[in-house]
Amino acid sequence: MASCAHEHLALEPSSQAQHAGYKRATAQRRLAAAQPSGQAPKTSGLSPAASTFPAPLVLPNDELSWDPDYDTQSLKSWLQLSERNKVTAGRRTIYVVPVPSVAAKVRYVQDWASPKLPSPRDSKKAPEVARPQPLDVRDYLAAFYHNLPVKLLSKPKLQFTSWGDESGARSSKKRSKQAYIALSIGSEAVRIRTRPSKDGFFAGQLNLDDLLDAAISLLPSDAYAVLLLVDHDLYEGEDDDFCCGRAYGGSRVAVISSARYNPALDVTQEVETEHAWPASHCQKYVDACLQEASQDAAPPRKKPKATVKSSLPQAASSALHAAVRAFSSISASLQPHSTLWLSRFCKTASHELGHCFGMDHCVYYACTMQGTAGLSEDVRQPPYLCPVDLAKVLRATEADVKERYEALLSFCERFEEKDRMFAAFAAWLRARIVEVGA
Structure with a gap:
């Protein structure tokens, strides 16, 4: 969309929610969901303001539009979750594993981490931008997980290297079709499927499940969780186009x-x-998304309106x-791509680690623990945690x-x-700090 003033904000689900069958929990149930007892407090006036914690947008092709009946996870049900790993005195450190290096004999694997522009007239690599730093x-x-130690895990050193005989993979064409590479972890090597x-967009992708298996072998004895960072594009199943991350929470x-x-x-x-967050709540943008979807699916209808909107x-x-x-x-034109890249990466890091804490996808509010059906929805979602x-x-x-x-x-x-x-x-955060201090 062209430049927009974002004058009115949508605080409730769009009309697509009703069409998809998504029914948001009532304010009373949302209050109850944030209590260990599962019961809403009797004191009135405790409902979080919608202008601080708005509803999920539920736009066409959003995760909740595809799966409107996704189960809720209240605080009470989370506390009762048998698979949840509790933070203990002996296991409370979160470890971040820096991006593995690439061995010289498979230096072509480094090229896989850089995207290629899809235009048939320009297959050059995209301009290099400083990547998110560990x-x-x-x-x-x-x-984000304040009060827990978060450390870089620098040993053992991780390196992508060859798996088996590389002698038959001298040309770049053959290299891009290599079925496997290895992730060297100290004296061990884990086979990683590629395609x-x-x-x-990328000459090579790495299999996410194989990397998760490798991450399990990295767990220090005092680790609450380990997060492995990679620069390469990932895929999970053969039918997947790509995947940005995944957690084995129980592991x-x-x-x-x-x-x-x-x-x-x-x-x-x-x-x-x-219209990335927070401008994703712009009513004009929400209406445009609904209008575009209605034109694709059926003759144009009357412009839908959100139940609640608020002017700046x-x-x-x-x-x-x-x-x-x-x-x-x-101005978007003045924003360095490096910090934009970092902000997106940090948000996903906090989300995936949230699964290690036993948190499921959120359906109560717009929340960083929401599920996402694609990159467009990903950038629309907030970095904060909802009250639940x-x-x-x-x-x-x-x-x-x-x-x-204050730490955030x-x-x-x-x-x-x-x-x-x-x-x-x-x-x-500044506004929220005032709210919690009131």
């Missing part, structure tokens, strides 16, 4: 890829950057409105809510002058 990801997670990406491991979050691919992947001037002090103003204050999932994390980490918010704010302030998402999150 130290920054570690610092973000240390704030070219189906859409042609305490997660793997995430930065490949698809590269801003150089935004145009070709049709990622709407002007009328709710100037709310967290979401403050976030939108901060987002809009930075926040209650789970505070239980697990024994953190103070205000101190956690401190991190966001490092980038807020140049990154739209971090600026928006910082503004949201």
Whole structure:
């Protein structure tokens, strides 16, 4: 969409929710879902403001549009989850594993991490942008899971190398079709399946399940969870186009890829950057998405409207409105791609580790633990935890809510002058800190 002022914000699910069959839990049930007893408190006026914690948008082709009956997970059901790993004195450290290096004899594998532009007249690699740095990801997670140690796991060294005989793979064409490479972990080697990406964006993808199995072997004895970072594009099953990450929560491991979050691919992947969170709640944008979907599926209908919308001037002090103003204050053309890339990667890192804490996908609110059906939905989702999932994390980490918010704010302030998402999150956090301190 062209430049937009985001004057009115959608705080309730779009009309697509009713069409898909999604029925949001009532305010009373949402309150109850954040209580360990499963019962809503008797004190009135405790419902979170919709202008701080709005509903999931449920736009056409969103995850909840495809699966509107996805089960809820309340705090009570999370506490009763037998598979959940509890934080203990002996296992409380989160480890972030930096991106594996690439051995010289398979240096072509390094090229797989760089996307190629899909235009048949220009098959050159996309311009190089500074990739997300493990130290920054570690610092973000240390704030997000405040009160738990978060460390880089630098030993054993990880390196992608050859699996079997490489002598028959001298040409670049043959190399892109290699069925396997190896991930060297100290003195051991784990076989990693590979294939070219189906859409042609990457010459090689790595199998996510194989990397998760490798991550399990990395678990230190004091680890609550391990997060393995990779630059390469991933796939899970043969029918998948790609996957950005996955967690084996019960096994305490997660793997995430930065490949698809590269801003150089935004145009070709049709990622709407002007209406990334928090501008994804722009009513004009929501209406446009609904109109586009209705034109594809049936004759045009009357423009749908959200149940609740709010104008920026009328709710100037709310967290979401403050976030939108901060987002809009930075021109997209001036935002460095490196910080945009980092913000997307950090959000996915916190989400996948959330599964290691036993959290399921959220259906109560717009929340960083929401499921996602694609990159377009991914960028529309917020970096914060909703009241239900926040209650789970505070239980697990024994953190103070205000101190956690202040830690996240401190991190966001490092980038807020140049990154739209971090600026928006910082503004949201400042408003939220005022709310919890009131």
